[in-house]
Amino acid sequence: MKFVDLKRQYDAYKQEIDAAIANVIKNTNFVMGPQIEELETTLADFVGSAHAIGVSSGTDALLLSLMALDISPKDEVITTPFSFIATAEAIVLLKARPIFVDIDPVTFNINASLIEDVVKERLKNGANVKAILPVSLFGQCADMDEINRIGAAYNIKIIEDGCQSFGASYMDSMSCGLSDIGVTSFFPSKPLGCYGDGGMVFTDDHELYERIKRLRNHGQSVKYKHHEIGLNARLDTIQAAILLAKFPHFLEELEKRNIAANIYTELIETKLKGKVLPPVVPEHQTSVFAQYTIRILDNKRDEVIKSLQENQIPYAIHYPVPLHMQPSMEPLGYKKGDFPIAEQASKEVLSLPMHPFITIEEQEQVIETISKAL
Ligand SMILES: Cc1ncc(COP(=O)(O)O)c(C=O)c1O
Known part of the structure; x- marks a missing residue:
């Protein structure tokens, strides 16, 4: 028995997946091939978000999102202590400070009813609370309505770490499309997984979209003109093609x-x-x-x-x-x-x-x- 049986899945869709990979190789569009934009449009539509940016992993999706919000060493980001390391790691990489808030004992997600008091206390202490980063753990969303309410009340941006919840619904909306920014991972064992590393950022905000698109590609605005310091965090074309082949299922x-x-x-x-x-x-x-x-x-x-x-x-x-x-x-x-x-x-x-x-x-x-x- 397998914990996640990717072989059974591959056997079921083998023809479509093999053809998708062969097509990329035949056309040699290995980096930023047309499948990237096709996948971005398809998944943005599915999530109900205006924009999507294909990136190299869920971790980079988090990092790019925080970078696009200008999270810097003086800032604090509220998040859960019960998640995969990447959630807090992205905050610490930017030398900002994660402020943990305990979880709900039933859902394991951040306890949204505790967040506002923490925000008030941090603000009273002169802290710069710049974002809240809830995780939709194990496949279901945190209390996003309450978290979005706090975000709006205190002018704090919300990033949903939807690395485990792509495809989940919350009220009548989809995970990753519930807040300022939503991110997901296409790690092979995820509900929608590719055959290596991959991720995506979703947002309705056009400026954030343009910024994250630029940041994922060395901060490049036009070819060889680098507007700001960014990353090489592009989604691989072969991975996008595999995801397009899997998505109909x-x-x-x-x-x-x-x-x-x-x-x-x-x-x-x-x-x-x-x-x-x-x-x-x-x-x-x-x-x-x-x-x-x-x-x-x-x-x-x-x-x-x-x-x-x-x-x-x-x-x-x-x-x-x-x-x-x-x-x-x-x-x-x-x-x-x-x-x-x-x-x-x-x-x-x-x-x-x-x-x-x-x-x-x-x-x-x-x-x-x-x-x-x-
Ligand atoms: C909650 C959470 N955040 C972030 C990540 C990071 O995603 P990736 O492995 O694609 O970098 C994961 C992946 O396991 C995750 O479960």
């Missing part, structure tokens, strides 16, 4: 992910009730289940892991160390105990195999193995 894949998630949840309700908590999707939202992440209660995660290992069932822990306790974040001065909800989650979470091609038999085997361990 995306909605069906999301449906299959949701069916698989419902099956897991039903199995948990019948076989693991009171011992394991399944994920909860808030009302008026959908999840893309980038991860199907459960909570193992009563300190039993090690027993469960041992049993999964013995039965060769893959699993992951997203994330074993909260960001404020990462060695690379030590200079920020946070300590154990600062964000108890995130710290508790890091001890209890366990992600199960999840992808559109998983079978009911495989899911039953996963739950049976966990059940025996408990």
Whole structure:
């Protein structure tokens, strides 16, 4: 069994994917070929955003977004302590300061009801709170309405880290199209993944669009004229072609992910009730289940892991160390105990195999193995 079975997916769409790759090679448009703009237009349309910029990874999408907002060493960016390192790393790379706010114990996303007090306190201390960077973790959005309200009230920009949530809906809108800027990742195991690294930035703001487009290509405005210092952070044409080949299957894949998630949840309700908590999707939202992440209660995660290992069932822990306790974040001065909800989650979470091609038999085997361990 695979945690994410990319081989089954490739076998299903092999002809389209092979043809898309061959086409790029035949035309030798390896850098900034026409597939980039085609993908940008297609995905901007899907997200309901005016503009999209294809970039080299989700990490670079975050970095370019922060650069476009002129985030600098004097600035602070509010974010979650429970995410992949890239979220906070992009802030620290620009020498700005991440201000963590603890998470909601049910959704694992930043607790939006705590943000406003933190903003007020930081502003009172003379801090320059320049952006809020919520993460739509495991495939579903944070409380973006409340976060956008705070952004508007205090003139703070919002960047949604949608690296795990491309395709999720929030009210009647799509993840990555909910705030000033939305970013996603096309890392191979993501719900919409390419065959290497890739990412995208979405925005309705024309000026931000022009700036990010320029920043991804060495700050170049016209050929060999470099308006400002930028990066080489372009999306690869072959990756764009692969994504265009996969995208027509995306909605069906999301449906299959949701069916698989419902099956897991039903199995948990019948076989693991009171011992394991399944994920909860808030009302008026959908999840893309980038991860199907459960909570193992009563300190039993090690027993469960041992049993999964013995039965060769893959699993992951997203994330074993909260960001404020990462060695690379030590200079920020946070300590154990600062964000108890995130710290508790890091001890209890366990992600199960999840992808559109998983079978009911495989899911039953996963739950049976966990059940025996408990
Ligand atoms: C929440 C989050 N942010 C950022 C990233 C970074 O994306 P990439 O790996 O494409 O750089 C990831 C990827 O795993 C992620 O999950």
